[in-house]
Amino acid sequence: MGMTVVEKILARASSLSSLKAGDIVEPKVDLAMSHENAALVINQFLEIYQGTGLEPKIWNPSKVSIIFDHRVPAESPKTASNQKKIRGFVAANKIKKFHDIRGDVGGICHQVLPENGYIKPGFVVVGTDSHTTSHGALGAFAFGIGATEMASVWALGCVLNVEVPATIKVNVTGKFKKFVGPKDLILHLIGKLTAEGANFKVIEFHGPTIKKMSTSGRLAICNMSVEAGATSGIVPADNETVRYLREEAGIKGKIHRVVPDNDAVFERIVDIDVSNLEPQIACPHTVDNVKSIKEVKGTKINQIVIGSCTNGRLDDLEIAAKIIKGKKVAQGVRMLIFPASARIYNQALARGFIGEFMKAGAVVMNSGCGPCLGIHEGALGDGEVALSTTNRNFKGRMGNPKSEVYLCSPAVAAASAMKGVITDPTKIKL
Amino acid sequence: MSQVIYKLGDDISTDIIYPGRYMATVLPTETPQFAFADIKELNEKLNTKQVPHGSIIVGGKNFGCGSSREQAVSALKGYEIIIIACNFARIFFQNSINLGLQTITCPEIEANEGDELDIKGGEVVNKTSGKIFRIEPMPKARQAIIEASGLIAYTRKRVMEKASMR
């Protein structure tokens, strides 16, 4: 019986010649990522060794990565102390894939990992972050786990008792209209599948539209696969994957492509034609509350956010800069820009995007998670409305349960910033 | 027999269970105070009133969706409550098994605040309404971790086996 990409990856990582959905395996991990929550992972890791008389030892420090992104620079003494503790642990355990708060190599974990060549097709990647699904964009099986599970991975180098997930194949055809793109596709798909429609399953993306899509766009769709509940999203490695890994991630060695068998067994096949897709908006307070822009245009906005691990990459900033260039952010609207990594920030600076944003009246912040999870900066007032290119709009997500968050593409965000209301970018004159 | 102390709807996210602004707090001894911080009534019930161990919170579909933050589980575990929901989001579900929070998947569950429930033999019996609901059995892969009383103990055993093999 044929295997899906994830079945093949798990078979290799579990030293089995074949397996199928529902089997229980113990795959070896190729990369284990944490962010500030490494503070908790360290606690749990040390606890594993308590009373054993053994020295706590990470199975392979070269496969562990820690990135500071959620609260950078630290918003409180507590966070600063956690980060300090993690730095000590990183040094003591010789963890090299560590990215501190820096303006050259820092950034959000889900951008830092791919751009530094830490992810390769066929890898098993685990991260103490639900959006670890992002890395499926490079043909890896990447999924989110909790801190205790990560502690277990640090100790053993494998994930215990993994049930091989069934796979939903999503076949995408058609050419996007101008100012419609990967974000609109994934919002549309989540609306279709619902927030739990892919729970415990993998979404494998196929079709000519995906073939043509840049790695940046693939990162966005795999990133948000978890919003349909998916264990992971994955795009089987192809020429674009290899191009990205060689040209942008600096990988020199051999790259193995893992592709599904022709007779792979999928639980379900979903076909989507994007030719007539309009910009999509996820309305408060669930990500699957997706509407076409027609239904919500004109909604008044107080804050626009462009950034995050979903849409804070160079092409996202480029499209926003193109729309906002020479215009002004509407009075009464705050526009916040968070490049996904320091590298992207520097590229955007060189390309003149940052200058355009500032001239228009936007505030450009350091790269990091920023207001995406409502801990740090860019909180909303009672009753205020945000329109954001991030990935979650749950009640309280941006720090205030009395506010509302709408999710959209960078093009919609930029067009709306100028008008102060939700605006269809396909209808504006540049 | 246990009492339902609160009833929640569908898609209860980890942002509701444990708001992001408390994420710098990680110790299981400190997280419980922030459980459901933005649902004042429930938070106060947990924090100020005596909620006996084994009390039940009932949820709808997709309970625990969103972030992988384990605080959402350790905060609830601190009260030794039981969560019964139609189904759970994957990471929350796995985290609760790893930490020993009792989660019961009961697709058709109907229960209101104050109802008395009996959980036994693969069923939830609602003593107040007289209705009986089927429990979805725990997947085998997870049973082993539960039997070892959590992932820390389970991993510890493996680490020791590995060490003795050398």
Ligand code: SF4
């Ligand atoms: S940008 Fe938002 S979604 Fe992405 S890792 Fe940071 S907090 Fe999570």
